[in-house]
Amino acid sequence: MVEALGLSLTEFVFYVINFLILVGLLTKFLYRPFLNMLETRKQSIQDALDNAELINRRADEKMENYDRQIVKLEEQGREIIKEAKERAEKQADEIIEEAHSKANSIIVAAERQVELEKQKALEEMKQQVATLALLAAEKIVERSIAQVGQDQIVDEIIEQAGKRQWQN
Incomplete structure (x- = not known):
């Protein structure tokens, strides 16, 4: 099979060793850094997701x-x-x-005022009665001089009192 490619066995072994060295170097210098970069990227994405979840939890708490x-x-x-x-x-x-x-105090004051007015009216009535009594006495004295009957004197006093009409 090696001869079909037009290569000698030493050349083929040399190519295989070169290929393996190349694969080893690529693995060491490219593949592992690439895997490390992928792992780093995966970790940063996971950190971002964790951070987002933490922020969401904090937002929910707030x-x-x-x-x-x-x-x-x-x-x-x-x-x-x-x-x-x-x-x-x-x-x-x-x-x-x-x-x-206040309404009760106004009522009490009004009742007092009514009582004062009532007493004042009674006082005026007493004065009028006294005046009438004096008038009657005067008439009786006049009549007794003129020798007129007392019944007639009383009737005249009542008539005069009616003309004056009692003052309230």
Whole structure:
């Protein structure tokens, strides 16, 4: 078979040794660095994937944290609104209570005023009765001088009192 190629056995062995040396050198200087480069590239890709996964986990954790904070802030907002409503209701109750208190004090003052007016009216009535009594006494004295009957005097007093009409 070697002779069919036109080579002698020594040449063929020499070519094979050269080929093996060449393969060895290529393996040492090209193939292994190429494999190392592929391994390095594979490792860098794996590192990038791991890093991306780590970043995704961190992002998920942050998202969960933000979600918890949002829920917490919403709860605080509801609590603030609830407290504001309670304060407003309390203030409204206080205003209503104050209005009732003022209304009661106005009613008490009005009742006092009515009582004062009533006493004033009674005092005026006493004065009018005293005036009428004096007028009656005057008429009785006049009549007793003129010797007119007392029944007639009383009728005249009542008639004059009716003309004057009682003052309130």
